[in-house]
Amino acid sequence: DAEITQSPRHKITETGRQVTLACHQTWNHNNMFWYRQDLGHGLRLIHYSYGVQDTNKGEVSDGYSVSRSNTEDLPLTLESAASSQTSVYFCASSGVGFPSTDTQYFGPGTRLTVL
Amino acid sequence: GESVGLHLPTLSVQEGDNSIINCAYSNSASDYFIWYKQESGKGPQFIIDIRSNMDKRQGQRVTVLLNKTVKHLSLQIAATQPGDSAVYFCAENRGNQGGKLIFGQGTELSVKP
Numbered sequence: 001d002a003e004i005t006q007s008p009r010h011k012i013t014e015t016g017r018q019v020t021l022a023c024h025q026t027w028n029h030n031n032m033f034w035y036r037q038d039l040g041h042g043l044r045l046i047h048y049s050y051g052v053q054d055t056n057k058g059e060v061s062d063g064y065s066v067s068r069s070n071t072e073d074l075p076l077t078l079e080s081a082a083s084s085q086t087s088v089y090f091c092a093s094s095g096v097g098f099p100s101t102d103t104q105y106f107g108p109g110t111r112l113t114v115l
Numbered sequence: 116g117e118s119v120g121l122h123l124p125t126l127s128v129q130e131g132d133n134s135i136i137n138c139a140y141s142n143s144a145s146d147y148f149i150w151y152k153q154e155s156g157k158g159p160q161f162i163i164d165i166r167s168n169m170d171k172r173q174g175q176r177v178t179v180l181l182n183k184t185v186k187h188l189s190l191q192i193a194a195t196q197p198g199d200s201a202v203y204f205c206a207e208n209r210g211n212q213g214g215k216l217i218f219g220q221g222t223e224l225s226v227k228p
Binding site: 043045058090105108 | 149
């Protein structure tokens with residue numbers, strides 16, 4: 001079955017280290033999104049992509065970057081991890097062929113702790 | 116400011132009762148709305164959606180109502196079960212935002228046996 005996966009599921013790192021979170025979808029969706037979820041803030045959009053080589057900043061993009069070299073993957077990189085980036089990160093994708101192009105389907109999440 | 120908000124952060128219902136979760140939105144340009152369910156430790160799961168040219172849509176045990184006049188969205192769950200306990204989010208697509216969704220804070224539904 002088609003799906004969206006994230007790895008690792010849990011990550012502990014130290015302040016200042018570079019961290020990359022992986023997101024892989026097998027639906028052949030054009031659109032992919034990264035969110036972070038924190039208590040009191042709900043889901044906030046970090047970066048998103050509408051296709052290969054396309055990337056866009058969301059509302060909380062500072063300190064994060066993404067690259068889209070193929071349809072299936074959108075890795076999220078924290079250039080220099082900060083304690084404020086401790087959060088749960090969700091990847092989502094959407095595209096033609098599902099109930100709606102606008103419906104986003106989410107991965108299981110990555111819990112990141114920055115010490 | 117622009118936001119998708121929820122009237123109640125928590126909702127407790129008895130098993131078998133119907134649940135109603137409400138959501139207010141502020142942007143009249145929004146043309147698509149989604150309800151998600153999130154269980155502890157999992158990602159949001161799609162429940163049901165509705166476009167702005169509709170005022171009601173039904174799924175299995177769930178109904179979404181859209182009132183564009185007052186910019187209000189609700190999710191009704193019939194015969195609520197313990198497995199329905201979760202946080203429920205509404206999200207809106209603001210038409211010209213190219214597929215980006217704006218999420219509300221979430222309502223935690225607790226089902227008492």
